[in-house]
Amino acid sequence: MKVHQLTRGFWEHEPSLSLGCKRLRPLAPKLTNSDSSVTTLDLKSFIKSDCGPRKVGCYDEKRDSPPQVEAHSGGTRWNPTQEQIGILEMLYKGGMRTPNAHQIEHITAQLGKYGKIEGKNVFYWFQNHKARERQKQKRNSLGLMHSPRTLGATTINSDASGEGEREEDSHYKRKHRSWVIECFEEDNRLYEEQGKDKTLELFPLHPEGR
Amino acid sequence: MKVHQLTRGFWEHEPSLSLGCKRLRPLAPKLTNSDSSVTTLDLKSFIKSDCGPRKVGCYDEKRDSPPQVEAHSGGTRWNPTQEQIGILEMLYKGGMRTPNAHQIEHITAQLGKYGKIEGKNVFYWFQNHKARERQKQKRNSLGLMHSPRTLGATTINSDASGEGEREEDSHYKRKHRSWVIECFEEDNRLYEEQGKDKTLELFPLHPEGR
């Protein structure tokens, strides 16, 4: 397979790769296949070796001291403290919905005083909180006008929170902002040396359908 | 600009906060892009400018020199060259679906030789390509068997497109991995030194009043 060469060329900075692929023009019929007799290159092997698919996910944050539970708990997932949650909710109530990189950075720094936390935790928190507030509300409004049966009595708060949380948020959305992605440029060099990998299986291994 | 007291309280580690903020709708639709009231929020452009070329901001900032397309980059959105597309497709065909930070970094570096490109572009490309290949296939398989009878059987993965593209991808997903988010930790210091206060508009910035 010639693909091999292509691949190699690619990873080796070879500037000359004359693949015949042509970006199909927008309006073109767009035939169904983009051909490809080319194929399956051994990218896998290369990439894989590049970063050992060792531990999956974020368990290997600290190269050593694995069982070392520091501060709170292991290193699996963020376990917010009361203060952290409080502040986050406060911000949420204040109107914040999707903080950008700067804000996240800042917030993270502040919350860090109360316990271990990473930027992504803040990011996710907002995402989840927003989504869940929304669905909670939807459930409520729907439930109210429908059958009186309550599925989960456990849901104590059930909107009792009384936040006047409206859908306001959804208007000013649709505005470009990148918080999440824009960081790629910055963090590049970092990984270079660390060798820390979060790689995991790069390719699908188990066939199956969803 | 008065940035809400609440904010101040928070940032100063002040525990006493009495938010009564009600905050109403963010404000007018804000279409026509940035109100340009200036400094208020160009966080984004800020960030971007950090790296040089200001893209995101759209054109508002410089209302003149609009048609000035430099090279091809312009400044709006990534416009992949054929080589770039070719390589990406090659990788895709090779089985790559959701490259992690390392891979993205690497790929970006390589593709950068053929034209301007950022990590996020690579990230998005894979996301979009994967999704679109999927929907294309779904369309196909649905289309070809218009026998309304067995709808459920559609999963036979007819592969009509002639492409060997399988659905394998959708299983190994749900695997923790952060490429996107993990960068938050790293890029922090970047902003730090700049001295640029980020307290600026932590909130949606709705015109107070009201």
Add this chain to the structure above:
DNA sequence: GCAAATTAATGATTTATTCAAG
């Protein structure tokens, strides 16, 4: 032939779902 108007393709962003730790 050319440029405005159309339109398909696709880059970028947001929302909805799903998975799984605790």
Add this chain to the structure above:
DNA sequence: CTTGAATAAATCATTAATTTGC
């Protein structure tokens, strides 16, 4: 069951090929 984490689906926005009228 709650919720942090991650991915997929839906949507918006912009670019460029194509069409159209002159």
